[in-house]
Amino acid sequence: MLGSSPLPVVSALRQRTLTALALGPLILVGVTWLPNAWLALALVLVILLAAWEWAALAGVSAPAARLVYLAVLGLGCLGLWQAHGWGWGPYLLIPAALGWAGLTLLMIRLETIRPAAGSEPWLLALGLPVLLGPWLALVELDARQPNGPLWVLALLLLIWGADIAAYFAGRRWGRAKLAPVLSPGKTRAGGYAALAAAAAWGLALAGLLGLDPGRGLALVLICVVTAAVSVVGDLFESLLKRRRGLKDSGQLLPGHGGMLDRIDSMTAAAPVFTLGLWLLL
Numbered sequence: 001m002l003g004s005s006p007l008p009v010v011s012a013l014r015q016r017t018l019t020a021l022a023l024g025p026l027i028l029v030g031v032t033w034l035p036n037a038w039l040a041l042a043l044v045l046v047i048l049l050a051a052w053e054w055a056a057l058a059g060v061s062a063p064a065a066r067l068v069y070l071a072v073l074g075l076g077c078l079g080l081w082q083a084h085g086w087g088w089g090p091y092l093l094i095p096a097a098l099g100w101a102g103l104t105l106l107m108i109r110l111e112t113i114r115p116a117a118g119s120e121p122w123l124l125a126l127g128l129p130v131l132l133g134p135w136l137a138l139v140e141l142d143a144r145q146p147n148g149p150l151w152v153l154a155l156l157l158l159i160w161g162a163d164i165a166a167y168f169a170g171r172r173w174g175r176a177k178l179a180p181v182l183s184p185g186k187t188r189a190g191g192y193a194a195l196a197a198a199a200a201w202g203l204a205l206a207g208l209l210g211l212d213p214g215r216g217l218a219l220v221l222i223c224v225v226t227a228a229v230s231v232v233g234d235l236f237e238s239l240l241k242r243r244r245g246l247k248d249s250g251q252l253l254p255g256h257g258g259m260l261d262r263i264d265s266m267t268a269a270a271p272v273f274t275l276g277l278w279l280l281l
Helices: 006-033 036-057 063-085 089-108 121-142 148-173 188-209 213-243 259-280
Strands: 177-179 183-187
Touching: 006 036, 006 148, 036 063, 036 121, 036 213, 036 259, 063 089, 063 121, 089 121, 089 213, 089 259, 121 148, 121 259, 148 183, 148 188, 148 213, 148 259, 177 188, 183 188, 183 213, 188 213, 213 259
Parallel strands: none
Antiparallel strands: 177 183
16 A cells, blocks of 8 residues: 555655654653743744745745844744733734635645745745744643643644544545645545544543533534644645745754644644634633
8 A cells, every 4th residue: 555665655654753753752841841931932943943944945045044034033933922921812813824714725726836936035924924823822822721731732632643644544545636736645535534533632632621512512623623724734835845846845854854844734733723722712
């Protein structure tokens, strides 16, 4: 089922697994033990690494120009931290979530990918909400009372579980392509498996929290929508890479590519999940 060249696939999977096993405990400890301010600072580093790669996808090659872009993102995080302190965070997540709805409609209608050349200021501008949105969402989620860090962990496990389900279901049953123009490797079977895994995780969370049927159903809905939009985040980054003829956004993480490759799903999922909890729970 792995195709005619199983050894490279197995090797890549092994490398991805080893990297995940090395990073997983670090992420879990950081999420569960770091105070909100320290977690916010750690997430700034993640966002800046992703921003460096985003600038490359926007055609900016000069290191000095990329550093300026990183400085703008850093100032954006500082401003959003202040907004978080004032209680404005959830309201600022509304345009972020709506933006992903708009990008979803755009990609559904996409029939061809035109190669990009030169620098694209519009893409640099778009990178601000795309990268700052998940930063603010995770900071807000971590600060949620009670048990904010556990909600962050629940989101991470939701995305990881959906991704794993999609990968193995796609390998086993994948025939029809989900979005052949954007990502030939994704299948509809994988997408259905991701949504099923998200629904199961939502039910498990509802049971663990002892939610009544109405709120439990709301949580399942939030998880399913979050998993669906996480695929959009992944596909959007695939679009940006294919425009530049790239397979990965970078080589920072063995087997995973760059930082942006690792957080692409989270860029869309985190704002939707956090906003969903704020609106429905």
